[in-house]
Amino acid sequence: PFAALTPERVLEAAEAVGFEPDGRLLALNSYENRVYRLGSAEGMRVLKFYRPGRWSDAQIEEEHRFALELAAAELPVAAPLELKGRTLFRHADFRFAAFVCLGGREPELDLPGAREILGRTLARVHQIGARARFAHRPRIDVERYGHRSRTVVRASPLLPEALAEPYARLSALVLERIERVYGEVGPVEGIRVHGDC
Template structure:
């Protein structure tokens, strides 16, 4: 689950010495002193290298975001994927999560590869097969401390928070509230209609966009960044790869399902959740950004976030998406 209140500027004291010393103490590695920051919107992620030239990635978790139990759920899922021979990053050290100077962090071997560009029918089938393998591992256990991908239990709470904490600009509040209320009701209705047996719910990646799938030098595919893993319907990990709205992407979805169903069952009616999930992701992202709005780095990267013009655009995007919700 989420930890409720953000710590202000929680990475302020995370300096190079703190990072390098934490990695060495946790893993027993001897590092060469180099440190490469990587783009990460919510955590802090760095590349480090040991004295033998082996490269690693260290991820420092934002303090308020996940409880210790929720982080454990992530690493249990990664371990289960490894047991299914799925090439996912596995942590170094005696425990998956280390602690140093008030920070929690994990260290992984760095995986090299190129973003997997889905260009052919075979590529669509391969991407579906990879996700099917991940979901087969995901259905082995539960993740009780993770987000539930459900409009009533998550999206509704995010909307209420954005409104109650006066994050939405007051001049846009009426329109924002109206479109969210109607969209949320339609999403709930879609969930009720497409629930089926619920058999395809389980632990999922949660943020399975193209940037998180790599093609390694040997041609194999790997999937990265389980930071947003959650419990939800299988379609959540498929729709982000589609080239457009569901009505224009059924061919690509069917190709993915051809690969997916070689490894995992899929509840076909749940494909109709795609546009509801798109709306839910819009709200999730707004809430996610709101949690970081007082972080100086976030403000630097997102000038104008939260201003009236921003909320006019966001409300317009939500109104456009409403047209795709049955």
């Protein structure tokens, strides 16, 4: 779906939201979307182009509002830039957002106190996330991520015939146990979480 997203299109998109690109453009790792680091007169920026058909505008904007809420609470997150009063843009049939380029690194979990700091940070994300609910994002539950996924895998020609029956038995057993645990725990209240946590 990204064949038409050429470097020229990325630079045009940057210009369309008011950046002055200086020609530096680097593709960054991303599993689902296309993400680029952009050199510009305004400083280093990141442009994230969303995979067509994966999320609705409402879902993306909801995630953006949550990231802005986390940033307002002084959590170290990469929140989208509000440009021209919005965070989600379109260019050449692609939706994208712009961010300030932030450096990051893997936490050194063996250092004294590192896990506690990481835990406190995630706890703050969860506290803020519990203040409201997502209205447009899919709920994570056994039906959607368990049974539906199992049905897709079982119907897929990629599942070798020799593994079809063992997969059917094992996946049914796993889902049965997950449902039992959900039943023991009782109703689970979902909270907003950031997809990159």
